[in-house]
Amino acid sequence: MATTTTKTTGWVGWVVFGAVMMIIAGLYQAFVGMAAAFNNNWLVFADQGIYLVDIATWGWVHLLLGVVLIGSGLSLFSGSVVGRAVATVAISFAILTNLLFLFALPVWSVIALIVDALVLYAILAHGDELKPIGEATDRDY
DSSP states (O other): OOOOOOOOOTHHHHHHHHHHHHHHHHHHHHHHHHHHHHOTTTSOOSOGGGOSSOHHHHHHHHHHHHHHHHHHHHHHTTTOHHHHHHHHHHHHHHHHHHHHTTTTSHHHHHHHHHHHHHHHHHHHHHGGGOOOTTOOOGGGO
16 A cells, blocks of 8 residues: 655644644634623724624624634644644634624734635645654655
């Protein structure tokens, strides 16, 4: 039976960067989500009319997104296909959330969209290069 090896490139660093950024973004989303869900007056935007739901509901959405981002960021380190799939869905949902916040926080949203797009590319195109510890790569031969 022939085995195939995947050449490890510099994009592995982007996958690791993406995993770390997903964990950091997840922590931030979770803290902001808790603050908005439990204290509606803490998180106030200038234009309340652009949202279809109240701030407490957005807080619960951000709290859930934060937990998913943390979990999927941690799962990327395993190098598994399931971890990549969950991370792809989570980062896609983060892109959608940043698009919804484009009118409220334009500069932050654009920066987050650029980073999310790079992370998504790294996960989809080079995520299989991040192997679990102990699995052979072409550099081991």
